[in-house]
Amino acid sequence: MKITVIGLGYLGATHAVAMAELGHEVIGIEPDDKKRSALESGKLPFFEPGLDKALVDVIEKGRITFKADHDENSKNAELHFICVGTPQKQGSNAADTKYLFAAIESLAPYLSEDAVVVGKSTVPVGTAAELKKALSEKTDFDPKLAWNPEFLREGTALEDSLRPDRIVIGTEDSFAEAKIREVYKPITDAEETPVLITDIPTAELVKAAANSFLATKISFINAMAEIAEVSGADTVKLAEAIGMDDRIGKLFLRNGIGFGGGCLPKDIRGLMARAEELGVGHAVGFLEEVDQINLRRRKRVVELAQAELGELKNKKIAILGATFKPDSDDLRDSPALDIALELERLGAIVFVHDPVAVPHLKENQKTLNADENLETVLEDAELTILGTEWRQYKNLDPSKLSVANKTIIDGRNVLDRNAWEAAGWKMIALGRG
Numbered sequence: 001m002k003i004t005v006i007g008l009g010y011l012g013a014t015h016a017v018a019m020a021e022l023g024h025e026v027i028g029i030e031p032d033d034k035k036r037s038a039l040e041s042g043k044l045p046f047f048e049p050g051l052d053k054a055l056v057d058v059i060e061k062g063r064i065t066f067k068a069d070h071d072e073n074s075k076n077a078e079l080h081f082i083c084v085g086t087p088q089k090q091g092s093n094a095a096d097t098k099y100l101f102a103a104i105e106s107l108a109p110y111l112s113e114d115a116v117v118v119g120k121s122t123v124p125v126g127t128a129a130e131l132k133k134a135l136s137e138k139t140d141f142d143p144k145l146a147w148n149p150e151f152l153r154e155g156t157a158l159e160d161s162l163r164p165d166r167i168v169i170g171t172e173d174s175f176a177e178a179k180i181r182e183v184y185k186p187i188t189d190a191e192e193t194p195v196l197i198t199d200i201p202t203a204e205l206v207k208a209a210a211n212s213f214l215a216t217k218i219s220f221i222n223a224m225a226e227i228a229e230v231s232g233a234d235t236v237k238l239a240e241a242i243g244m245d246d247r248i249g250k251l252f253l254r255n256g257i258g259f260g261g262g263c264l265p266k267d268i269r270g271l272m273a274r275a276e277e278l279g280v281g282h283a284v285g286f287l288e289e290v291d292q293i294n295l296r297r298r299k300r301v302v303e304l305a306q307a308e309l310g311e312l313k314n315k316k317i318a319i320l321g322a323t324f325k326p327d328s329d330d331l332r333d334s335p336a337l338d339i340a341l342e343l344e345r346l347g348a349i350v351f352v353h354d355p356v357a358v359p360h361l362k363e364n365q366k367t368l369n370a371d372e373n374l375e376t377v378l379e380d381a382e383l384t385i386l387g388t389e390w391r392q393y394k395n396l397d398p399s400k401l402s403v404a405n406k407t408i409i410d411g412r413n414v415l416d417r418n419a420w421e422a423a424g425w426k427m428i429a430l431g432r433g
């Protein structure tokens, strides 16, 4: 099928490449010149394992082209996937939907009557109806618009796109449903992936609901960590014990410095704001606490650093990891980076190591000392903080690390406490008495 993918960030670039891998002819629309020219030359503008190779592959097969805007070619596309960002609005909890409306406006002149617009971005429930209205005002036919939320996770994005747990299609139009089923047929045939057909508001709400549930699970165990810290209990053991109950499950139940990134924080806030607009803010009032518990974990690490070092001024602190999770270079609302910046604000000399994000840090966080060399970051450190659970940190040999003072805060509860203590380190772990 011929399709366009509009907005080539983490979601759109992955979706575009995945669709081309399935054999579709993809036109990728990305107005950002830097991102688009990187993609054109077979380079990803961000780090995502495996996606770079797949991008080169589909370029070589001639299945993907990149454009700054639509042209006559878009008129032949059967599906237009909208993958633009929906960040948190400045000064508000609400999601900013302006990029969606801009995308619709540029698409309208090139939309043919039998093409389907498919939203993939995470949106406040009710957005699709407004987008359809905006589109109807610019076309002389009744445009078809469906919602197909995306569940990919950074770090395993291509795999998640090609082998999703489920495909949710929000539409009440049988033609649109058939077209979307057709585009995913290679996946559903090969993997027997369940396809859920819903109305549009349900499809819009699915993603916000899923992310709110996951955020709640993380904050739940972090709330238990707060209790454990004053009662001598061990949250890691506690999580193991409750996670063995199938109704609870062990995933997303590791306590630490909490969630971040370009999705969970803004999605719980966006849901709170939308529920408020709809007059049912009380229904998700608990998400405010989920957010606060999460942010308190970052403060807790700063307090632990102060308890350990006293006055932070001119003390060297090494932070291992800056991204919000491993296998991604995404620094959006990263707990590790947030902690680094706060420690720096309090006068500490902060050195940050990260396996992939150092170039981004050097460009965007000029005051931080970001370095690709782990020895340089650790050298003379009076405190070390593990902020992101990159595999290489989990595999560190603590007896081979040279620092001024062997104290580490394990912000992710992933280090082998016995091994580190045996190597002479003092380990401070969150939520472990």
Ligand SMILES: NC(=O)c1ccc[n+]([C@@H]2O[C@H](COP(=O)([O-])OP(=O)(O)OC[C@H]3O[C@@H](n4cnc5c(N)ncnc54)[C@H](O)[C@@H]3O)[C@@H](O)[C@H]2O)c1
Residues within 6 Å of the ligand: 006, 007, 008, 009, 010, 011, 012, 029, 030, 031, 032, 035, 083, 084, 085, 086, 099, 102, 103, 106, 120, 121, 122, 123, 150, 151, 152, 153, 154, 262, 263
């Ligand atoms: N990142 C994820 O893991 C993930 C997973 C599932 C869903 N989502 C959702 O997908 C959406 C996009 O997220 P992202 O992380 O890819 O964001 P992003 O900021 O990385 O990418 C958005 C892209 O859209 C482009 N864009 C903006 N306006 C445009 C326009 N008018 N026309 C064409 N392109 C335009 C931007 O230049 C940018 O490259 C969000 O709603 C997010 O919540 C993200």
